[in-house]
Amino acid sequence: MTIYIIVIQNLDSAENNYSITLSLADRRYFGGWLRSLFAYDIKKDARKDAHSSLLAKKATSGLYEIQCEPLLFDEVHRELHSNADYPCEVAGSWNTWYGEQDQAVHLWRYYGGYPVLTECLNKLRLSKAYLEFHRERSKMLISQRNQLLLEFSFWNQPVPRTGPNIYELRTYRLKPGSMIEWGNHWARAIKYRQNNNEAVGGFFTQIGELYVVHHLWAYTDLQSREETRNSAWLKEGWDASVHYTVPLIQSMESRILVPTKTSPLQ
Template identity: 65%
Template sequence: TGQFRPNKVKYLSAFREDSWFKSLFVRKVDPRKDAHSHLLAKKEDNNLYKIQFHNVKPECLDAYNKLCEDVLPSIHADSEYPCELVGTWNTWYGEQDQAVHLWRYRGGYPALTEVMNKLRQNKAFMDYRNERGKMLLSRRNQLLREFSFWNEPVPRPGPNIYELRSYQLRPGTMIEWGNYWARAIEIRQQNHEAVGGFFSQIGNLYTVHHLWAYKDLQSREDTRNAAWQREGWDEVVYYTVPLIQHMESRIMIPMKTSPLK
């Protein structure tokens, strides 16, 4: 034991020095020149995302799911609404009796405003919202932008399970997080598990959501373990963990009408 401890300290010190040296060659984003959202988000589009968390009364979950399946796809399919339902799920592991919905608004805040105004005139939606209110214990939402280095989430066949990993970062560290994950996502794309990466604009600030897809829980375990065998993953973990104040993982099952199956 007396010999192991100095060797371990020496290894960690060398690893930190080597990783720091490598980081000098990573293209850094200067946070002083623009807002974080402009530096981190995609330039070629103006997509805005909304994520909704609905905590449902346990006895109402089946009725709630049926209500969503009857109404939400019609909004998604109607060209009058500049929005798309990216995915809709029930939480399997994490908070129980919870539904999670992810919407995309093509056109940013003006598109969001247009959809909200039109929905107020939509009787079917207003009836849905009133009925939904009777089934919920609580609800919250966030407005998000997508990271420039993640793929845009697109419909995929199933069956899959989805993991939503949510990170509350220390204020002022979003640029640093983005710099490391711009490299890390290349490591985690090899099994096509990466679905989408987002950061908050309104709601809980300095929040990051990473969305992953796996065939099952064992596939998730195997894929995550395999990442440690790829060069650079240990460095990303080593430098990003200190940026996190709190993290949470949800395993989610798609609802019947979810575009992400």
């Protein structure tokens, strides 16, 4: 199992059981992933599974961490990751272009789940470079938020790509109890957003602010972002996906990010 963490820092300048009943037509339409998800007698529609066990990737998944940090963060973690024994990798690093300013955003991947995360934290405590960075960072922060994330089974896994690209991190805060319903609709909706290879990764929170979803997209520039998003509306079915997911949202946020020179996602 892989886990993800989002950490958001500002500078000075409950998982619920869910009951679902589907028509036979719906079950045929969902196919593959959702067919296995709902492979039970429709009359027995009360699930006792956590939504993380239903929606998250299994063998290929990782625990992820998103950190929003001061810019000096990049140098420190480049040094840490030069050590082959450090069981963590950078999936992507960016500076915020539009959205909340004065932030660098980093996406980390921990293959092996919580034990690997614990191993990383223990090694950080022994790193002189990181401890010095931590002291300097404390002088700059006015707030900090952490989130542990899992990736949706039907989303792409973040893999290195060439640039130049800009990235959009869209964050949705959902109504409690609606995560499985969100996953049901997006398992279909994601197919409308694949033509331009824009889908980078999709995650949902496990610890921290719960019922939060993060979608990460890549575009050549802001104009291609507009054209790609508009083209989705020309596909039959996308409007229905939006119609059914919007009522599940309590609030949403969009950030436009520019990759750092060392980011695997360019």
